[in-house]
Amino acid sequence: SAVISQKPSRDICQRGTSLTIQCQVDSQVTMMFWYRQQPGQSLTLIATANQGSEATYESGFVIDKFPISRPNLTFSTLTVSNMSPEDSSIYLCSVRGQANTEAFFGQGTRLTVV
């Protein structure tokens, strides 16, 4: 199992500003994942963060809007840049050791953009 600490747990931000979300894992993992859950919707994968290489972004998500850092095997950050009200969502960090095992999630960051 893995324990994931994610912060902040919530924030209210002005449009046009940026917010950086931090994710700390209690063990070393190769891949970390960032998801978004818009109100009333499913969890959508934003990107996969690999240590030592560029993050891999899913269709519809770009690095300029969601830059990701992965400085080591236990830590990652996701920045939501130039925010608009449409970015109001829950953002979740996740890790999964290997295929055919469960994934673990942080408690999420509830972002409201006004």
Added chain:
Amino acid sequence: DQQVKQNSPSLSVQEGRISILNCDYTNSMFDYFLWYKKYPAEGPTFLISISSIKDKNEDGRFTVFLNKSAKHLSLHIVPSQPGDSAVYFCAASGRGVTSGSRLTFGEGTQLTVNP
């Protein structure tokens, strides 16, 4: 393209009865399926999973059934308890180093268990 679908946004059952949550998928490359429970203001919590080589997996009150030919899986909770009230997400993953690690989620079903 929604590859994992949960067609019922909500389900309400009486305490002590069975809850059945359904999930359909379209991608035949999916070979591992998971159910998560999510309370408000918390991250999803893993409940139970099943590999495509099985058709049933049981863990206490929770049983997951997989029908590969129909590309359908279901989660049975027996007996249902008020503390089970939460949003339940179905998720799937495929083969390969990358696709085997990423999860594709359904839209979720809000389960309400009434005392």
